[in-house]
Amino acid sequence: MSKLxxxxxxxxxxxxxxxxIAAAPAQAATASTAGTASVAQAQYTKHWFSGSxxxxxxxxxxxxxxxxxxxxxxxxxxxxxxxxxxxxxxxQNTYVDFSWHDNNGWHxxxxxxxxxxxxxxxxxxxxGFDGFRTRIGEGNSRDFDWGNYYRHSF
Numbered sequence: 001m002s003k004l005x006x007x008x009x010x011x012x013x014x015x016x017x018x019x020x021i022a023a024a025p026a027q028a029a030t031a032s033t034a035g036t037a038s039v040a041q042a043q044y045t046k047h048w049f050s051g052s053x054x055x056x057x058x059x060x061x062x063x064x065x066x067x068x069x070x071x072x073x074x075x076x077x078x079x080x081x082x083x084x085x086x087x088x089x090x091x092q093n094t095y096v097d098f099s100w101h102d103n104n105g106w107h108x109x110x111x112x113x114x115x116x117x118x119x120x121x122x123x124x125x126x127x128g129f130d131g132f133r134t135r136i137g138e139g140n141s142r143d144f145d146w147g148n149y150y151r152h153s154f
Contacts, residue, residue, distance in 0.1 A: 044072040053138045054145040065094035065138040083118040092140045103128030
């Protein structure tokens with residue numbers, strides 16, 4: 001009986017040891033992945049900005065269009081993500097003007113949507129990119145009920 005008990009204890013000990021050895025690489029991989037993910041996430045910080053359109057005659061503040069976006073800097077580029085929403089569904093477009101400054105002066109991009117849209121783009125710091133401004137408007141004529149500019153310089 002003593003030999004049988006020793007064999008069973010030895011088998012259980014060997015099994016536990018094997019399970020521990022098998023689990024060690026998995027735990028190390030999990031720790032390594034978590035460490036890599038936190039390093040990748042820590043490489044940049046999101047900087048948020050937002051704004052809303054003005055409102056025309058007969059509209060309430062709740063009928064404004066709005067945008068929200070963020071930018072971050074990584075590997076020599078500035079990355080932007082902007083989302084715009086038109087709340088009143090009045091068949092007027094919502095416009096987001098994105099102006100940026102670089103070595104060649106000011107430039108403008110206009111995005112538009114009839115409801116909700118998102119735009120992602122980037123600029124290289126090598127071109128002298130050193131600032132931007134955004135604003136949002138809503139309308140279907142030359143009077144777009146423009147909101148105030150959001151400005152940022154680097």
